[in-house]
Amino acid sequence: MFKLKTTDEKCKARRGELETPHGTIQTPVFMNVATCGAIKGGLSSEDLEEIGCQVMLSNTYHLHLRPGDKLVYDMGGLQKFTGWKGPTLTDSGGFQVFSLSGLRKIKEEGVYFSSHIDGKRIFMGPEESMQIQSHLASTIAMAFDECIENPAEYNYTKRSCERTVRWLERCRAEMDRLNAHPDTINKGQMLFGINQGSTYEDLRIEHMKAIREIPCDGYAIGGLAVGESAEEMYRIIDAVEPYMPTDKPRYLMGVGTPQNILEAVYRGVDFFDCVMPSRNARHGNVFTWNGKMNLCNEKYARDARPIDENCNCPACRHHSRSYIRHLIKAKEALGMMLAVSHNLYFYNELMRKIREALDGGYFYSFYQKYHNLLAERNPD
Amino acid sequence: MFKLKTTDEKCKARRGELETPHGTIQTPVFMNVATCGAIKGGLSSEDLEEIGCQVMLSNTYHLHLRPGDKLVYDMGGLQKFTGWKGPTLTDSGGFQVFSLSGLRKIKEEGVYFSSHIDGKRIFMGPEESMQIQSHLASTIAMAFDECIENPAEYNYTKRSCERTVRWLERCRAEMDRLNAHPDTINKGQMLFGINQGSTYEDLRIEHMKAIREIPCDGYAIGGLAVGESAEEMYRIIDAVEPYMPTDKPRYLMGVGTPQNILEAVYRGVDFFDCVMPSRNARHGNVFTWNGKMNLCNEKYARDARPIDENCNCPACRHHSRSYIRHLIKAKEALGMMLAVSHNLYFYNELMRKIREALDGGYFYSFYQKYHNLLAERNPD
Numbered sequence: 001m002f003k004l005k006t007t008d009e010k011c012k013a014r015r016g017e018l019e020t021p022h023g024t025i026q027t028p029v030f031m032n033v034a035t036c037g038a039i040k041g042g043l044s045s046e047d048l049e050e051i052g053c054q055v056m057l058s059n060t061y062h063l064h065l066r067p068g069d070k071l072v073y074d075m076g077g078l079q080k081f082t083g084w085k086g087p088t089l090t091d092s093g094g095f096q097v098f099s100l101s102g103l104r105k106i107k108e109e110g111v112y113f114s115s116h117i118d119g120k121r122i123f124m125g126p127e128e129s130m131q132i133q134s135h136l137a138s139t140i141a142m143a144f145d146e147c148i149e150n151p152a153e154y155n156y157t158k159r160s161c162e163r164t165v166r167w168l169e170r171c172r173a174e175m176d177r178l179n180a181h182p183d184t185i186n187k188g189q190m191l192f193g194i195n196q197g198s199t200y201e202d203l204r205i206e207h208m209k210a211i212r213e214i215p216c217d218g219y220a221i222g223g224l225a226v227g228e229s230a231e232e233m234y235r236i237i238d239a240v241e242p243y244m245p246t247d248k249p250r251y252l253m254g255v256g257t258p259q260n261i262l263e264a265v266y267r268g269v270d271f272f273d274c275v276m277p278s279r280n281a282r283h284g285n286v287f288t289w290n291g292k293m294n295l296c297n298e299k300y301a302r303d304a305r306p307i308d309e310n311c312n313c314p315a316c317r318h319h320s321r322s323y324i325r326h327l328i329k330a331k332e333a334l335g336m337m338l339a340v341s342h343n344l345y346f347y348n349e350l351m352r353k354i355r356e357a358l359d360g361g362y363f364y365s366f367y368q369k370y371h372n373l374l375a376e377r378n379p380d
Numbered sequence: 381m382f383k384l385k386t387t388d389e390k391c392k393a394r395r396g397e398l399e400t401p402h403g404t405i406q407t408p409v410f411m412n413v414a415t416c417g418a419i420k421g422g423l424s425s426e427d428l429e430e431i432g433c434q435v436m437l438s439n440t441y442h443l444h445l446r447p448g449d450k451l452v453y454d455m456g457g458l459q460k461f462t463g464w465k466g467p468t469l470t471d472s473g474g475f476q477v478f479s480l481s482g483l484r485k486i487k488e489e490g491v492y493f494s495s496h497i498d499g500k501r502i503f504m505g506p507e508e509s510m511q512i513q514s515h516l517a518s519t520i521a522m523a524f525d526e527c528i529e530n531p532a533e534y535n536y537t538k539r540s541c542e543r544t545v546r547w548l549e550r551c552r553a554e555m556d557r558l559n560a561h562p563d564t565i566n567k568g569q570m571l572f573g574i575n576q577g578s579t580y581e582d583l584r585i586e587h588m589k590a591i592r593e594i595p596c597d598g599y600a601i602g603g604l605a606v607g608e609s610a611e612e613m614y615r616i617i618d619a620v621e622p623y624m625p626t627d628k629p630r631y632l633m634g635v636g637t638p639q640n641i642l643e644a645v646y647r648g649v650d651f652f653d654c655v656m657p658s659r660n661a662r663h664g665n666v667f668t669w670n671g672k673m674n675l676c677n678e679k680y681a682r683d684a685r686p687i688d689e690n691c692n693c694p695a696c697r698h699h700s701r702s703y704i705r706h707l708i709k710a711k712e713a714l715g716m717m718l719a720v721s722h723n724l725y726f727y728n729e730l731m732r733k734i735r736e737a738l739d740g741g742y743f744y745s746f747y748q749k750y751h752n753l754l755a756e757r758n759p760d
Contacts, residue, residue, distance in 0.1 A: 037706065042422040042713030046698060067681065067706040074682050075702050083698050301447065302454050318426060318463050322455050326417065326447040333422030333713055 002218070002249050008363045012241060012268030015358035018218070018249050021188040022079065022087040022139045027249060027270040028354050030261065030347045031055040031089055033278065036062045037072075037082045040278040041340030042333055045083035051313060051341055052348035055139075056082070057089045057273045060132050061096035064124075065117050069135035077137025077185045089273075090138035092129045092171075092194075095147045095222075095254075106146060108163065126170035130191075134178040137185035142220065143171045145194040150227035152198040161196050161207040168193050168214050190217035192251060198223060199232050201239040208243040218271070219244050220251035225274075230260060237267045244268075258287060258350055258374040265354055266367050277347050281339035284328045287346040290373060295325045295339070313345035314338070350374075382598070382629050388743045392621060392648030395738035398598070398629050401568040402459065402467040402519045407629060407650040408734050410641065410727045411435040411469055413658065416442045417452075417462045420658040421720030422713055425463035431693060431721055432728035435519075436464045437653045440512050441476035444504075445497050449515035457517025457565045469653075470518035472509045472551075472574070475527045475602075475634075486526060488543065506550035510571075514558040517565035522600065523551045525574040530607035532578040541576050541587040548573050548594050570597035572631060578603060579612050581619040588623040598651070599624050600631035605654075610640060617647045624648075638667060638730055638754040645734055646747050657727050661719035664708045667726040670753060675705045675719070693725035694718070730754075 006015045016027040032039060032053040039048065048056060058078060063069055075081045078088050097104060097113050101122075104113035110125020124132075129144035145164045148157055175191045178184050193216040197203035212219065221240060224233045237252065244250050251271030252264050261272050277287070284295040288308045293300075295307070306316035307324065315324060315338035327335025357366035381399045388394075398405040412419060412433040419428065428436060438458060443449055455461040458468045474491075477484060481493035481502075490505020504512075509524035525544045528537055555571045558564050573596040577583035592599065601620060604613045617632065624630050631651030632644050641652050657667070664676040668688045673680075675687070686696035687704065695704060695718035707715025737746035 036710045036712055037703070038712045038714040040713065042717040044694075044698065044714055044718070046694075062710075066710055067702075071682060071702070071706075075684060075700065081700075081703055081706075083703070302451060304455060314424075314426075318424065320455070320461075322447075322451070323417070323461055323463070326451075326461075330416045330442075330446050332416055332418045333420065333716065334418040334424055336713065337422040337717070338424070 002247060004247060006358055008358060010364040011266045011367070013265050013354075013358060013363050013367070014268055014270060015355060016249060016270055020087045020139045020190065021186060022085075025054050025087055026355055028265045028351055028358075029054050029271055030351045031057040031271065031273040032344050032348070033057050033273055033275050034082070034084075035059045035275075036066065037078065039340065039344070040275075041281060042337045043340060043344070045085070047314075047341065048084060051345040052352060053086070053344065054348070055087045055089055056084045057091070058136070058138070059096060060090045060093035060129060060136065060142075061100065063090075063136060064093060064132050065115050069132040073135035073137065073185065079137070087139040089140040090133045090136050090142065091253075092142040092144040093124055093132065094129070094145050097124060098147050108166075110144070126167045127174045130171055130174040130178060134175070134184055134186075134189060138189065139186070140190045140192055140217070141175065143168045143191060143193045143216070145196055145222055147223050147226065148196065148198055150199055150223070150232075154200060154203075157196075157198045157200060157203055161203055164194070164196050165207065165210045165214075168211055168216075172214050172216070192216055192218040192220050192249075194220045194222040194253070195240060195244075196223045197240075199228050199236060201236065204236055204240045205243050208240050212243065212245055216248065218249040218251060220253050220271070221269070222253045224252065225255045225260075230256075230263075233260070234263055234267065237264060237269065241268045258347070259371060261347075261350065262354070262367060262371050262374060266371075272351075277343035278340045281343050282336055284325065284339065286339055286342050289370070291375060295321060295328060300325045307342050308346075311342065311345065311349075313342045315342040382627060384627060386738055388738060390744040391646045391747070393645050393734075393738060393743050393747070394648055394650060395735060396629065396650055400467045400519045400570065401566060402465075405434050405467055406735055408645045408731055409434050409651055410731045411437040411651065411653040412724050412728070413437050413653055413655050414462070414464075415439045415655075416446065417458065419720065419724070420655075421661060422717045423720060423724070425465070427694070427721065428464060431725040432732060433466070433724065434728070435467045435469055436462070437469045437471070438516070438518070439476060440470045440473035440509060440516065441480065443470075443516060444473060444512050445495050449512040453515035453517065453565065459517070467519035469520040470513045470516050470522065471633075472522040472524040473504055473512065474509070474525045477504060478527050488546075490524070506547045507554045510551055510554040510558060514555070514564055514566075514569060518569065519566070520570045520572055520597065521555065523548045523571060523573045523596070525576055525602055527603050527606065528576065528578050530579055530603070530612075534580060534583075537576075537578045537580060537583055541583055544574070544576050545587065545590045545594075548591050548596075552594050552596070572596055572598040572600050572629075574600045574602040574633070575620060575624075576603045577620075579608050579616060581616065584616055584620045585623050588620050592623065592625055596628065598629040598631055600633050600651070601649070602633045604632065605635045605640075610636075610643075613640070614643055614647065617644060617649065621648045638727070639751060641727075641730065642734070642747060642751050642754060646751075652731075657723035658720045661723050662716055664705065664719065666719055666722050669750070671755060675701060675708060680705045687722050688726075691722065691725065691729075693722045695722040
């Protein structure tokens with residue numbers, strides 16, 4: 001059940017709560033990406049609690065291939081398997097099928113593709129995706145859709161969107177069947193539908209109107225941050241948002257920079273996820289309230305300060321820029337681990353401050369203060 | 381100051397305490413290897429406290445090349461740089477100069493070699509090694525020696541040992557000079573001499589007799605576990621131990637398996653270090669009181685038990701064999717991190733139990749119970 005608590009007076013930003021079988025999610029929220037059931041960089045489920053994570057996101061495609069969703073089911077589902085006690089979300093596998101696997105063939109029934117691990121031929125359609133996610137027993141399952149790269153051809157996008165609507169109907173029916181099945185671990189598994197339509201406003205709106213007729217626990221905007229500019233992304237959110245149900249959470253998939261997130265909250269989005277915090281950490285890029293800094297820069301070699309003097313993350317509480325820089329340059333696992341901790345903490349903290357601003361009625365001034373400060377530049 | 385508390389009645393095992401400027405070390409002790417100033421696998425200084433580490437060991441050669449000992453000095457020494465608050469030990473750089481670097485040339489004054497990172501020509505002699513370790517400000521510095529691979533030629537070994545004695549005299553003089561210097565961070569830095577002599581008992585004894593005349597805070601047996609069998613190693617310890625001062629700690633460098641350690645404690649050794657816990661972890665090999673097990677084995681795929689049901693390490697308290705196995709197979713950093721945590725905890729716990737047995741006067745029966753159980757085999 002989603003409860004919309006407040007909407008900002010000067011923009012579309014929303015403060016809400018999603019009750020789930022695994023706990024209540026305070027929105028806006030950033031979901032921490034644990035692709036294969038663990039955060040890249042070596043953070044454990046206990047570390048996730050410490051850095052303020054609310055929702056752990058895992059990838060259906062990866063877990064289906066390894067260790068196998070049946071194994072995760074046998075071990076009691078994602079929560080028991082990983083030790084993460086809060087809500088989880090699994091994507092549908094669709095995005096990875098289209099971006100990672102080779103030799104794919106899309107048909108009405110689903111997608112034939114080959115595993116990026118061993119090349120094995122695999123079929124995945126809406127029913128298979130729901131079955132796998134039911135095995136994983138995530139709190140929220142995502143609908144199986146086709147994620148098209150931008151730019152995309154208009155007519156292809158239109159036909160693909162129509163098929164995605166039919167796929168969502170099949171997802172809904174299959175999830176209902178699974179949730180009623182006695183062997184299912186999480187019988188209250190939620191389903192989010194996904195809006196597509198590339199950068200065509202009319203297709204986006206038409207598709208949103210169609211999928212909102214299929215009862216889901218939330219609706220996502222998919223197929224953005226896949227090649228188009230940030231301005232195009234904001235234009236599409238602005239176009240489609242008025243057609244999204246207000247009483248359901250909205251999830252902007254795979255987005256983005258701190259600035260992107262603030263802009264999307266401003267436009268009425270509630271859920272986010274992105275690999276940016278961990279991917280940036282690998283290269284020594286860490287986020288601060290004054291923008292991004294690269295620790296590999298020579299000027300931090302003897303800098304005894306923490307990454308961010310106002311940050312309370314495990315890296316900033318105990319370690320210096322100098323030490324973390326050394327570890328990253330020496331390719332020590334601890335360097336990556338500390339940088340990922342910091343970046344995820346920063347994202348979770350950004351969302352907490354956004355919620356606080358919404359609760360306190362000052363989101364618009366918060367937005368005005370930070371939407372440029374958060375843009376990429378090198379502080380100090 | 382080393383205080384010998386008890387010696388076992390039936391064997392040479394010793395229970396002692398080494399007071400240092402950075403805290404008291406309870407012996408026998410296993411030192412946890414943080415080559416570049418961080419444990420391989422991503423454990424932080426806070427994690428080290430949790431797994432019962434007493435001494436962190438870092439490598440002079442690695443830190444000299446990266447980030448540079450001058451940088452560590454500028455940051456206040458190893459403790460401040462890494463955040464590890466307990467005692468530290470640095471090796472002399474000698475072992476790595478001989479095992480890692482290319483194109484080395486040994487002369488009376490020291491060793492000319494090229495960096496394994498960028499090929500740069502570097503010179504290191506006894507004075508340079510002491511200066512670097514003084515910069516690092518470790519609690520215990522190791523003497524600069526030549527570590528010869530086994531088997532070694534008799535006459536070469538004899539000449540090398542004679543040079544190593546002359547090098548120790550130079551180390552002692554330089555360390556005294558540095559400890560009296562106003563700019564030195566740790567003015568109470570300790571120095572351990574190193575016994576060499578390959579597998580020749582007469583050379584080992586002759587060398588030990590020579591170096592014990594040079595006042596050191598402890599004496600190490602070096603040049604073992606470098607190609608010879610475990611039996612040869614035990615034979616050499618048995619031969620040289622009667623010539624080691626009883627009022628100084630003894631350190632068997634780079635050793636070894638849990639069984640090796642128990643056998644060496646039995647023979648009168650107090651200090652140990654080894655990369656085995658982390659190197660094994662990388663391949664899914666974890667230590668238990670019933671021997672080593674390989675988590676990659678298919679039979680653990682659905683095993684919900686912790687690695688060791690009687691273990692209280694962070695990995696065993698929170699995670700299953702099944703999950704850790706999956707992470708290691710998927711090459712997730714967390715898998716390595718958990719396996720290293722477990723293995724180091726196991727080593728630290730082994731030493732704690734050895735000390736407890738010595739304190740309780742039942743070490744000999746402890747030794748009899750475990751010296752075969754700890755041998756390598758696959759439990760369950």
